[in-house]
Structure formats: structure tokens, C-alpha cells
Amino acid sequence: MPYDEKMVAPMREEVRQIGARELCTVAEVDEALGDAKGTTLVFVNSVCGCAAGGARPALQAALKHTVLPQSIVTVFAGQDVDATRRARQYFSDYQPSSPSFALLRDGEPVYMVHRHMIEGKSPQAVAAALKEAFDKFCGVSV
Amino acid sequence: MSGHVFHPGHDQLHGITVILETTGPRVLVGRFDSQDEQGVNLIGVSVFDTSGGESTKEEFLARTRKFGVKVDHPHLRIPLPTVSRILPLGD
Numbered sequence: 448m449p450y451d452e453k454m455v456a457p458m459r460e461e462v463r464q465i466g467a468r469e470l471c472t473v474a475e476v477d478e479a480l481g482d483a484k485g486t487t488l489v490f491v492n493s494v495c496g497c498a499a500g501g502a503r504p505a506l507q508a509a510l511k512h513t514v515l516p517q518s519i520v521t522v523f524a525g526q527d528v529d530a531t532r533r534a535r536q537y538f539s540d541y542q543p544s545s546p547s548f549a550l551l552r553d554g555e556p557v558y559m560v561h562r563h564m565i566e567g568k569s570p571q572a573v574a575a576a577l578k579e580a581f582d583k584f585c586g587v588s589v
Numbered sequence: 590m591s592g593h594v595f596h597p598g599h600d601q602l603h604g605i606t607v608i609l610e611t612t613g614p615r616v617l618v619g620r621f622d623s624q625d626e627q628g629v630n631l632i633g634v635s636v637f638d639t640s641g642g643e644s645t646k647e648e649f650l651a652r653t654r655k656f657g658v659k660v661d662h663p664h665l666r667i668p669l670p671t672v673s674r675i676l677p678l679g680d
Contacts, residue, residue, distance in 0.1 A: 540656060
């Protein structure tokens with residue numbers, strides 16, 4: 448059952464402020480991820496403590512990196528249920544968890560940060576993993 | 590254990606995805622909920638039987654770390670005498 452939207456609203460706003468585009472419907476997910484070219488980071492937001500203490504600060508820190516995905520989007524697990532389920536279909540080889548990050552390149556998942564990789568970690572540690580993935584998968588080939 | 594307690598009053602491992610090794614052939618991965626004098630409660634649990642012979646415990650754990658926890662049971666209570674050790678999956 449979804450939480451009270453008034454409680455969740457600041458958690459959504461925090462991620463929008465960071466620069467992620469929020470996808471609340473299946474249509475919005477398909478528009479963003481269907482036939483996607485280039486690189487997209489999908490952040491699966493959640494109400495849990497490791498989203499507040501780890502994942503969202505990590506996203507903020509990671510997005511200050513010099514190499515970034517071309518698109519940053521977010522869905523909210525447990526709140527926008529259909530949109531989240533749809534987004535997870537784009538990386539369905541991986542088990543669902545939240546919070547989590549999926550990095551897609553040309554529509555294919557190339558890197559995942561599962562919840563178990565966020566739990567108990569500092570935001571800096573999670574951000575470092577994301578930055579490493581950005582360097583590896585989002586850099587321009589010359 | 591480097592983590593912090595998200596919910597005051599709970600066990601230090603509350604909310605953390607752990608590997609629970611049993612005294613038998615089974616290894617479990619799930620989110621630690623609570624523990625009392627009788628047992629440990631895990632949520633969203635994947636169970637691997639090391640006597641199956643199809644793959645090793647290390648392969649199971651490597652697969653789980655990469656692809657996430659494949660939930661076989663929404664909740665399991667494991668009797669304390671059968672628990673060998675518990676450690677965070679993410680470490």
C-alpha cells in the first residue's frame with residue numbers, strides 16, 4: 448500500500464532537484480526508455496532509510512562527476528507501482544530491489560547498484576561506484 | 590559491520606541484506622528483520638542448497654551479488670541453533 452503522498456513528496460522533490468526526470472506512468476517510462484539510444488541512469492527511489500541516507504545523497508554526488516549518462520530518470524517504488532514495474536522490465540534480468548540504480552546503454556542494462564550495495568554504505572562510497580560506472584559506460588570514444 | 594541502524598530499537602542488522610549460513614547444507618540470503626532467543630527472521634529470502642551439486646555456494650553468492658536476491662520465500666524464521674553465522678551480503 449502506498450505511503451501518504453504528503454510524506455513522499457519531499458523525497459520526490461529531492462530527486463527532481465538533483466536533476467532526475469520523474470516517470471510516474473507506464474507511458475512516461477516507455478517514452479523515456481523505449482527505443483532508447485545512448486546512456487540512461489534509472490534511479491528506483493524508495494521511502495526506506497537507505498534511500499534517504501545513502502542512495503539520494505549518492506545520486507547527488509555522482510551527478511557532479513564530469514562524465515554523466517545522457518539521461519537521468521527516476522521511478523518511485525511502492526508509490527508509482529505501475530511505472531516502477533514497467534521500468535524494471537527494461538532490466539528484467541536483475542531482481543527488483545529499492546532503492547537501486549540501473550545504468551542502460553542503448554536500452555541494455557550495463558550496470559546495476561542493488562539495494563544490498565547501498566545498505567550500510569556511505570553516500571560517497573555509492574557515488575564512487577556510480578562514477579566508476581559512468582566512466583566505464585558513458586564516456587565518449589575517441 | 591559498518592552500517593548504521595535505520596530504525597531505533599531494532600537489531601543492528603535490521604534492514605540489511607545478509608548471508609545466513611546454517612549448520613546444514615543451506616545458505617540463505619535475505620533482509621534481516623529481527624532476532625530473538627529462538628530464531629532469526631528474514632524477509633525476501635533466497636535459499637540455496639549446497640548439497641544440490643549444480644553450483645557452489647560461491648557461485649550462488651556471486652550470482653546474487655550481481656543480479657540481486659531471487660526471492661523464494663517472503664518470510665522465513667530460522668531456528669537459532671541451526672544458524673552458523675550471519676554477515677552482510679554487501680561487504
